[in-house]
Each structure stands twice: as structure tokens, then as C-alpha cells.
Amino acid sequence: MKGGATGSGKAQLVPADDINLHFTGDIHAVTSAHNLLSAMVDNHMFHGNVLRLNPGRIVWKRVMDMNDRSLRHIVTGLGSGNGHAREAIIAAQIGAVDAMIVLLKEAIKPNLVQTIEGTPVMIHGGPFANIAHGCSSLIGTRLALKLAKLVVTEAGFGADLGAEKFFDIKCRQSGLSPVAAVLVITVKALKYNGGVPNHELNLSNTDALMLGLSNMDRHIENLRKFGVPVMVAINHYADDISGEVDLVKERCCQLGVPVEVSNVWAEGSEGGKKLAEKLVELLNHQKAHFVPLYEDELDIRSKIERAVKEIYRLGYGNLSVCMAKTPYSFSDQPRLLGAPKGFNIHVTDISLSAGAGFVVVQTDNIMTMPGLPKTPAAEHIALDEQGIIHGLF
Known part of the structure; x- marks a missing residue:
């Protein structure tokens, strides 16, 4: 399990301090x-x-x-x-x-919080998607479905990790059938996948963007394998270059994928209204025919190969496979960007999570116990004389 990840700007949950710290315990x-x-x-x-x-x-x-x-x-x-x-x-x-x-008698209960505009949100569980399954609890999702006609849930990291595990682990075990998938992208991330270093991502570079679009193309292609309608949401940054945003929209149109800019961070719900309306329109015109990536009966080796070949491209055997790998690449090498093909996945260990119902496949040098960065966030967190916490964001 991990921290709250409560967002920022007008796209955040409250009470953020409590959620990011001890919350309900x-x-x-x-x-x-x-x-x-x-x-x-x-x-x-x-x-x-x-x-x-x-x-x-x-x-x-x-x-x-x-x-x-x-x-x-x-x-x-x-x-x-x-x-x-x-x-x-x-x-x-x-x-x-x-x-x-x-x-665990209280922890088994989902937690009800809200956005800063008062929209109800269920928080229950927060596993990483690179070393775990990256989805909120089944209990939380099922409760939300009893309270609303449409429920939006997050699957962590890239679609090659979070979405694949959401479909092949969470939906498979629960019988849930998703009606659509929204791929959230940023222009900066696409340029990064086109070879632009971090300190130059705010500069115009259409050549790199065109190269990086192959990464988005691959994610869209992968999501379509699961039989659900796919939409792209462009998470807007204030310094995004309009011409580059237009290039992303053009590529989505070429692929036949609905696309809309999300500016919730700056404008709140108004900044996401067009996105929501286009998603509802998609649901009304395209029906999902959800199918997992592999059958329960496949052996573990075949499931790993299926996940690697179809998504990454390249005794408990009826359980789902949870790949533990870097979130920065389709491969297990974080510096292999874009949409690489023909690489090998290096499996270093396999461990059983019998209670959770899946087998964890560790690749290359992935660490299941994270380490702190050179300057931990803890160095900037403080409590003032009024009891207000500073430095969490």
C-alpha cells in the first residue's frame, strides 16, 4: 500500500493532509x-x-x-x-x-472523502502498480457502483501496468466488466518518450513529439485488446504548446479514438466537463465486449509470455500474473523509451500471493522495498505554531 496521492490545484481530494498521513489508520x-x-x-x-x-x-x-x-x-x-x-x-x-x-475490522471498510467541489470519492487501498496490482479494493468499487450509475477508478502508472492488472486481476477475480478505458496522457510525457530531457520538456519540439506518439499508439492498441471502447484524455499543463496539443488530437483522430483536453487542475469540474460529455457519448455509441488477456487455465510460463508478447511486445497455475517491472518503459529497462519491440524480459524471481489470488513475477532489478531519494520529502514537512502542516505538496 502507498500514500494518498490526493492531487493538487483544483483536482484534489480533501482532507488531503489526513489522507496523505495516517488517515483512518x-x-x-x-x-x-x-x-x-x-x-x-x-x-x-x-x-x-x-x-x-x-x-x-x-x-x-x-x-x-x-x-x-x-x-x-x-x-x-x-x-x-x-x-x-x-x-x-x-x-x-x-x-x-x-x-x-x-x-482489520475497521480497515475492511472503504473510506468516503470528497473532492474540493464536494464530489464523493471512495479511497480503499493504494498498492503500487509496478510491484503490485495498482488498483483500489473490490469492496470500495462495488460499494461505489451501488451509489452511482458511472464509477471512474484509477489504475496506477502506465496502461501496460495498471490497466493490464486492472483487467487481468481485479476484473477477472471480481466478475466486473468495464465499459470503457480512458488513457490519460501529457504532451510532456510524449516528448520525453521521443528523447527530450526533463529540463527541455517545456520547449517546442514537434519532431520528438511525433516520435513519442508511438508510445501513445502502443497503449491504445494494447487497451483495445481487452474489448473496451478507448478514449484519450490530454492532461493539460499551463505551458503546453497549442500546436503540439493539436498534433496529439490529430493522431487520435487518425486512430479513430475520441480525445479531449482535461484542464481540471486549473478549472475544476468545468475543465473536465467536455471530457465527461465525450466519454458519455462514447458509452452510448460503443458497447464493451470485455475479454481478459489470457485464460485461467494457462500455465504460469504461458501467462508471462502472453503478457510480455501482447502487452510489452516481445500448482497455482490458474492464478493471474502480476508483473513487477519499471513503469517507465514497456520493457524492463527504464531507459528504453517510446514503443520498443524485439526485446527480452528478464525474470529474476516469482513469488506467490495466494490470498490476493495472483503470482508476482519480478523482472530485472525491480525493488519491492522502495528507497528514499537523495532529498526525501520528510525534509520539507513541518508543523507550525497553529498546528498547520506544511510541505506535503
């Missing part, structure tokens, strides 16, 4: 329940190890809501055991389930 509760099982596993081995757990094969790791790279190297459970049966042991056999449920 959901993440703390999940951490406590998770680590309770870790402690009880170690305790079981200390007191005789009746279940004959193999200390070297414990896959349930301790967790914390903090980026801390030093914890990548912590090893526990090195004490002696009484034998290795090589059979799966679940939390119920350790006797931890009821206590974990007690710790």
Missing part, C-alpha cells in the same frame, strides 16, 4: 495484521515447530509503511527447525486468523 492496521502473522510464525518455530516449517523457505515477510532500502537485507528465521515437509502452511494453522481479523 487503514495502512497501520494492515501492517499490524501482517506483522502479527510474521511474529506468530517465528514464535511457532521457537516453541518446537510442530508444523515442521522450513526457516529458509518462509515467504511471509515483515512489512512497514516506509521506504527503507536497508530493510532489503534483513533475514529472519535462521534458527533450527525439526524438519521440512515442503507443504504449504496457511495462517489458520498458525492460529493467527481471528486476531488478524480483529485488527
